[in-house]
Amino acid sequence: MxxxxxxxxxxxxxxxxxxxxxKSATYHSSVWGNHFLSYTSDVTEITAAEKEQLEKLKEKVKNLLAQTPDESTGKMELIDAIQRLGVGYHFTTEIQESLRQIHEGQIRNDDDDVRVVALRFRLLRQGGYRAPCDVFEKFMDDGGNFKESLKKDVEGMLSLYEASYYGIDGEEIMDKALEFSSSHLESMLHNISTKTNKSLLRRLQEALDTPISKAAIRLGATKFISTYREDESHNEDILNFAKLDFNILQKMHQEEANYLTRWWEDLxxxxxxxxxxxxxxxxxxxxxxxxxxxxxxxxxxxxxxxxxxxxxxxxxxxxxxxxxxxxxxxxxxxxxxxxxxxxxxxxxxxxxxxxxxxxxxxxxxxxxxxxxxxxxxxxxxxxxxxxxxxxxxxxxxxxxxxxxxxxxxxxxxxxxxxxxxxxxxxxxxxxxxxxxxxxxxxxxxxxxxxxxxxxxxxxxxxxxxxxxxxxxxxxxxxxxxxxxxxxxxxxxxxxxxxxxxxxxxxxxxxxxxxxxxxxxxxxxxxxxxxxxxxxxxxxxxxxxxxxxxx
Incomplete structure (x- = not known):
């Protein structure tokens, strides 16, 4: 108006x-027109072989979740990878139980590692737990600011940055965590060589553009699949499961877009x-x-x-x-x-x-x-x-x-x-x-x-x-x-x-x-x-x- x-x-x-x-307004015409009419049933068909392979890989990932101890950093990294790859919905019960165990135990043997502490905090708050923010106090100096030495730890800074977006009103320490980590990451972004650190550069840009807490899961998964593939410690079964699940869901979504395009054309x-x-x-x-x-x-x-x-x-x-x-x-x-x-x-x-x-x-x-x-x-x-x-x-x-x-x-x-x-x-x-x-x-x-x-x-x-x-x-x-x-x-x-x-x-x-x-x-x-x-x-x-x- x-x-x-x-x-x-x-x-x-x-x-x-x-x-x-x-009044009058000028809006651009549809970008897509009838594009999705081309996604006919023969294009969007999900084969029996794809379904069978998905179930086999799902079972392997499920077993991996069960075999990895809840008290380990590896379990938190596993849960984080599964969720960010967009396949967490397959393992809701297993992940919820693991987070309950982590929350009740509040394992602190890694408490000097800001990356691990921030990861635990974020996973618990993502899971609905009121994880205390005072776990970050040990990383602050006598002046109430985060220690400058933390800036040397790139992975720690990224982890702290992502965790800081899960703060609630009145948590001053989380506001400081966001200001500290984001300013440092932005500084790094301008000093990284595009020739030698392309992967890190992309990760920093994606994080600063859209933190995990504000990312649509499906879009975030498309980016994280590439990041996870480049990680030398990645699990091949998890990666293949995520890619196959994405492809199968894409076919389902293309079929839905096809149906809706026909409905819209008829109107x-x-x-x-x-x-x-x-x-x-x-x-x-x-x-x-x-x-x-x-x-x-x-x-x-x-x-x-x-x-x-x-x-x-x-x-x-x-x-x-x-x-x-x-x-x-x-x-x-x-x-x-x-x-x-x-x-x-x-x-x-x-x-x-x-x-x-x-x-x-x-x-x-x-x-x-x-x-x-x-x-x-x-x-x-x-x-x-x-x-x-x-x-x-x-x-x-x-x-x-x-x-x-x-x-x-x-x-x-x-x-x-x-x-x-x-x-x-x-x-x-x-x-x-x-x-x-x-x-x-x-x-x-x-x-x-x-x-x-x-x-x-x-x-x-x-x-x-x-x-x-x-x-x-x-x-x-x-x-x-x-x-x-x-x-x-x-x-x-x-x-x-x-x-x-x-x-x-x-x-x-x-x-x-x-x-x-x-x-x-x-x-x-x-x-x-x-x-x-x-x-x-x-x-x-x-x-x-x-x-x-x-």
Whole structure:
């Protein structure tokens, strides 16, 4: 919505004013078109030989996990490798039991090795344990700073850096660990010879770009497979298992992309509503980042369809619709009756009918009514933002955030995805509908990342513009202050992930993983969904197009 607003209280716009301030936007066309129609069943077929080989390798890795003592550094390194290679989901029970043993024992025979201490800390916090951060105190000098001698240990610095991102609010030592390790690693990055240390250079760049805590597992695995292969101590069975698992899952995901492309082509919204973003494949990438495992296919299908349509609806409110049309569209969606669609102009009726079709596919699933309610709420807040735009009203930061946390769509996305999971109960949906702290934190994180990235590139009200207006400061100052809130939100997500948890690991993981996907889309300061032609396209290519791992 328009950022060129005044602070007068909002009033209803006159019809004569509507067309004058009707907006326009130019979005690039789909990068992918019908590319995934080429992934036919003969291309995506998983052979019996592949399945048999996967099971054989899985058994070998499982035996290796069982035979490696929990009290050893080797066990922690093994767990770390398995998780970062993207195959940890095969050994959830075994890994959880090992981490329980490590947590209860808190083995300290390696306590003088910052690499090992940081690795243990990170693995335990990744596993939901409230590992104490005071284990790092022995690495600090009398002045309360990390010892300069640690800088000589490159692997130790990398391990400390990755661990530092698992801190929670109020843990000053973890803030110091991040500042100390990141500044040293950045310094190293500029002094490493590209000829003699290509592998280390790449590892440093990847870590500084996206730490493990913020990385989408599947994307992270594609990078770590190369890193692990170069490690002279790597286990060949683990490496081969990870590569084969990646290839098999890629075929499954290509088949899903093929199905969704056919669905999107049949709707033909891209040509009928050419003012809107055509981002079906990017929407699938989003859903793939939430959970990539085979059992979540239905959830990925639901979520991809909904995000694809919601992107169009968002553009109707932000870009194309007149105020009166938007009011009618909002009323029809609140009614949720196809018979009322006749009141709408053709472009809105097409969109509403497509939306209803997706929810009809959900049938009598427990989450369907909840998913519908979140969609109604989302559209209602889109209308509120439209009123701000047409009245040129700049809300206070608090006013804006109350509405914008909903228009960020986090509750709608989470509820839609969970609707596709069979074991999610009514109690679970009631819990998330009440917006627990976990969801509130994720909503703030998402909204602010989006607004910081999108401010200035879209003519709409953002948290940045509201902050600038309310506190009479520059864009740089506003962005800096809001970025502090983003950093705190990541810490709060860490806090919610650890025991005692407010819900199941599956539900919390769903919400946390959404934040990781959005970090990929917004972390470089631009909107990787609306403008998906560079970074997001490369990510999609890595997961769905590039040739299988050899």
């Amino acid at each position: 328009s950022a060129n607003c005044v602070s007068a209280a909002p009033t209803s716009p006159k019809n004569s004013d509507v067309e004058e301030i009707r 033909d919204l891209a040509s009928k509503l050419d003012f809107a973003r055509d981002r079906m494949v990017e929407s699938y990438f989003w859903s793939l980042g939430v959970y990539f495992q085979p059992q979540y296919r239905t959830s990925r299908i639901y979520l991809t369809k909904i995000i694809s349509i919601v992107a169009v609806i968002d553009d109707i409110y932000d870009v194309y619709g007149s105020f009166d049309d938007l009011r009618s569209f909002t009323d029809v969606i609140q009614s949720w009756k196809i018979s009322n669609a006749d009141e709408l102009p053709p472009y809105m009726r097409i969109c509403f009918e497509a939306l209803l079709g997706i929810y009809e596919d959900m049938g009598d699933r427990i989450g369907a009514p909840y998913a519908i309610d979140t969609m109604k709420e989302l559209v209602d807040t889109y209308m509120q933002e439209a009123e701000w735009c047409y009245t040129e009203y700049v809300p206070t930061v608090d006013e804006y955030m109350k509405v914008a946390l909903v228009t960020g769509g986090y509750l709608m996305v989470a509820t839609t995805f969970l609707t596709g999971i069979n074991n999610i109960t009514k109690k679970d949906f009631d819990w998330i509908r009440n917006r627990p702290r976990l969801l509130q934190v994720a909503e703030v994180l998402t909204r602010l990342m989006d607004d910081i990235a999108g401010h200035g590139t879209e003519k709409k009200t953002t948290a940045v513009s509201c902050y600038m207006k309310e506190y009479e400061c520059s864009e740089m100052e506003a962005s800096r202050e809001l970025s502090k809130q983003v950093k705190k939100a990541w810490k709060d997500l860490n806090d919610e992930w650890m025991e005692p948890r407010s819900s199941s690991a599956e539900i919390i993981g769903c919400i946390v993983n959404m934040s990781r996907v959005l970090h990929i889309m917004y972390s470089t300061g631009d909107d990787g969904f609306s403008d998906s032609s560079t970074r997001t396209t490369q990510a999609v290519k890595t997961l769905l197009v590039d040739h299988p791992m050899n």
